[in-house]
Amino acid sequence: MHPAPSVIFFTAFSGLGFGLLAFLGLGMPGLNGWLAFTFYFIAYAFAVGGLLASVAHLANPKNAIKSFSQWRSSWLSREGVLAVVTLIVTAIYAIGRIFFDTSMPALGAVGSALSILTVFSTSMIYTQLKTVPRWNSPTTPFMFVAYSLAGGALLAGQVTLALFTLALYLLIVAAIAQLLNWRVGDQRMLTSETNLGTATGLGNVGVVRQYEPPHSGKNYLLNEMVYVVGRKHARKVRRISFVAAFLIPVLALLAFRDAPHIGGMLAIIFHILGVIGSRWLYFAEARHVVANFYGK
Amino acid sequence: MTTLPSQTDTKLGLVIDLDTCVGCHACVVSCKGWNTQNYGAPLSDKDAYGTPEGTFLNRVHSYEVQPDQGPAQTVHFPKSCLHCEDAPCVTVCPTGASYKRTEDGIVLVNEDDCMGCGLCAWACPYGARELDLMAGVMKKCTLCVDRIYNENLPEEDRVPACVRTCPSGARHFGDLGDPNSDVSKLVAERGGMDLMPELGTKPVNKYLPPRPKDTLDCGVALNPVAEEAKGFLGWLDNALEKM
Numbered sequence: 001m002h003p004a005p006s007v008i009f010f011t012a013f014s015g016l017g018f019g020l021l022a023f024l025g026l027g028m029p030g031l032n033g034w035l036a037f038t039f040y041f042i043a044y045a046f047a048v049g050g051l052l053a054s055v056a057h058l059a060n061p062k063n064a065i066k067s068f069s070q071w072r073s074s075w076l077s078r079e080g081v082l083a084v085v086t087l088i089v090t091a092i093y094a095i096g097r098i099f100f101d102t103s104m105p106a107l108g109a110v111g112s113a114l115s116i117l118t119v120f121s122t123s124m125i126y127t128q129l130k131t132v133p134r135w136n137s138p139t140t141p142f143m144f145v146a147y148s149l150a151g152g153a154l155l156a157g158q159v160t161l162a163l164f165t166l167a168l169y170l171l172i173v174a175a176i177a178q179l180l181n182w183r184v185g186d187q188r189m190l191t192s193e194t195n196l197g198t199a200t201g202l203g204n205v206g207v208v209r210q211y212e213p214p215h216s217g218k219n220y221l222l223n224e225m226v227y228v229v230g231r232k233h234a235r236k237v238r239r240i241s242f243v244a245a246f247l248i249p250v251l252a253l254l255a256f257r258d259a260p261h262i263g264g265m266l267a268i269i270f271h272i273l274g275v276i277g278s279r280w281l282y283f284a285e286a287r288h289v290v291a292n293f294y295g296k
Numbered sequence: 297m298t299t300l301p302s303q304t305d306t307k308l309g310l311v312i313d314l315d316t317c318v319g320c321h322a323c324v325v326s327c328k329g330w331n332t333q334n335y336g337a338p339l340s341d342k343d344a345y346g347t348p349e350g351t352f353l354n355r356v357h358s359y360e361v362q363p364d365q366g367p368a369q370t371v372h373f374p375k376s377c378l379h380c381e382d383a384p385c386v387t388v389c390p391t392g393a394s395y396k397r398t399e400d401g402i403v404l405v406n407e408d409d410c411m412g413c414g415l416c417a418w419a420c421p422y423g424a425r426e427l428d429l430m431a432g433v434m435k436k437c438t439l440c441v442d443r444i445y446n447e448n449l450p451e452e453d454r455v456p457a458c459v460r461t462c463p464s465g466a467r468h469f470g471d472l473g474d475p476n477s478d479v480s481k482l483v484a485e486r487g488g489m490d491l492m493p494e495l496g497t498k499p500v501n502k503y504l505p506p507r508p509k510d511t512l513d514c515g516v517a518l519n520p521v522a523e524e525a526k527g528f529l530g531w532l533d534n535a536l537e538k539m
Contacts (some may be wrong), residue, residue: 001418057413057414058411058412058413058432059411059412059413059414059427059429059432059433060410060411060412060431060432060433061411061412062411063391063393063408063409063410063411063412064411066390066391066392066393066409066411067390067391067411067413068390069390069391069392070298070389070390070391070392072299073298073299073387074298074387074388074389074390075388076388076389076390076413076415077390077391080390125388125415128388128419129384129388129418129419130384130421130495130496131384131418131419131420131421131495132418193494194421194492194494194495196359198491198492198493198494199421199491199492200357200359200371200373200491200503201314201489201490201491201503201505202314202359202361202371202373202505202506204505205361205363205369205371205505205506206361206362206363206364206368206369207361207362208359208360208361209359209360209361209362210357210358210359210360211358211359211360211370212357212358213357213358214324214355214356214357214358214375215348215352215355216348217347217348217349218349219349219350219351219352219426220351220417220426220427220429221417221423221426224414224417224418224427225417225418225423288418289421289492289495290420290421290422290423293357293375293422293423294357
């Protein structure tokens with residue numbers, strides 16, 4: 001699949017933003033006034049920035065408002081509705097914290113649950129696609145939510161040591177989710193029943209090979225769904241993104257245990273770079289079954 | 297609503313004969329022509345007189361099939377929307393632009409609602425949907441819905457443009473939900489098949505596999521008639537060999 005920067009930015013930063021909102025809603029850290037404002041500013045910048053990036057991906061954004069209508073059947077629509085509801089609920093909670101020094105724990109908890117649900121629905125947009133065997137597995141939502149919570153804990157964790165330890169554990173969980181996703185994804189590709197034989201129905205006759213493509217130039221399908229560059233360097237990008245997203249942050253947290261601001265900052269910077277690398281690969285490495293028709 | 301109808305009154309679709317198709321691409325051209333001049337946004341070409349790249353609703357692939365025994369076969373393979381009964385492109389649509397008609401099962405895009413997110417094209421295993429980069433909306437085969445019911449056209453023209461134009465009679469149009477229709481009989485007789493049945497999309501369009509080939513005694517016809525050169529040519533062959 002074509003790794004469009006808008007979609008990479010969208011999944012990476014909305015995940016981080018909603019992850020942070022999930023912790024803030026639980027009062028982790030339980031701040032008021034200007035300090036709370038700073039945290040909410042970061043959370044909203046990431047979450048809303050990510051959502052705006054996804055709008056940049058649309059070819060006809062004037063109809064974007066209509067995407068809130070099909071929540072009964074479409075995961076993309078559900079994601080949009082949940083994102084807006086979450087942002088409104090958490091905003092009410094945040095206003096209480098920032099301006100009135102009050103906490104509404106029940107509302108905060110609802111906001112946290114909605115934040116996680118939003119990230120889950122983002123992941124379901126990809127998980128639901130049978131046409132991309134690598135994505136079509138339960139490890140996809142597990143990975144998206146685990147990344148979101150690990151990143152959220154890191155972003156939320158600068159002031160309390162307890163959250164620091166939590167961030168450490170969540171990073172390890174997310175690392176396991178990532179490894180699982182790669183492993184299961186590789187297996188899905190190997191065990192996929194779909195090939196040029198089933199795609200054309202000619203597999204019963206013999207071995208099928210494309211000898212002439214249907215068009216001499218490129219087209220939307222090739223640009224969007226038959227992206228082959230990413231597969232070449234997949235192993236290297238996996239190693240680099242894993243080191244950046246998990247290994248360095250974990251080591252930074254452990255090494256700077258007495259200076260959590262420095263350790264936290266290092267961990268956050270490398271984790272975000274790692275998330276972007278991993279998301280790039282998530283798209284670039286995925287093979288859509290339509291590639292079969294083109295023998296690619 | 298982008299939920300699928302539990303059943304449709306008829307199942308209009310195409311039957312494509314892979315034995316008869318000669319790969320002339322006439323269906324591709326007539327499809328582009330009709331659908332550029334009629335319903336919806338025209339099918340644009342990017343840099344029409346330069347690098348050819350544009351939107352098409354129908355494309356013809358060409359494959360070589362090598363059976364276990366005997367020579368390889370050429371199969372031309374036209375591919376367009378299969379108007380699936382369980383169309384994944386419809387249910388993923390967030391705006392309600394994609395829908396499957398209850399009356400005849402045709403899968404359509406309402407361009408006034410489409411936001412061009414492209415998720416339906418991702419959900420389609422067949423590459424049947426192409427986003428038009430000029431119009432910013434998703435384009436797909438309409439089964440020429442503006443021809444088949446069009447009483448302003450002579451009756452023989454009330455079939456999809458690709459079917460009307462096919463010079464080899466490789467494309468058939470009809471109701472695949474009616475077991476007594478000509479197309480259903482053809483499918484039954486020739487062993488019509490689904491594409492990627494493992495993905496559970498239940499396509500309405502069917503493909504007729506190539507008929508089994510004659511088992512000509514190819515070996516004899518292609519045996520060399522003279523293994524060793526004799527006479528003057530033999531001498532020349534030897535002389536050249538030694539140089």
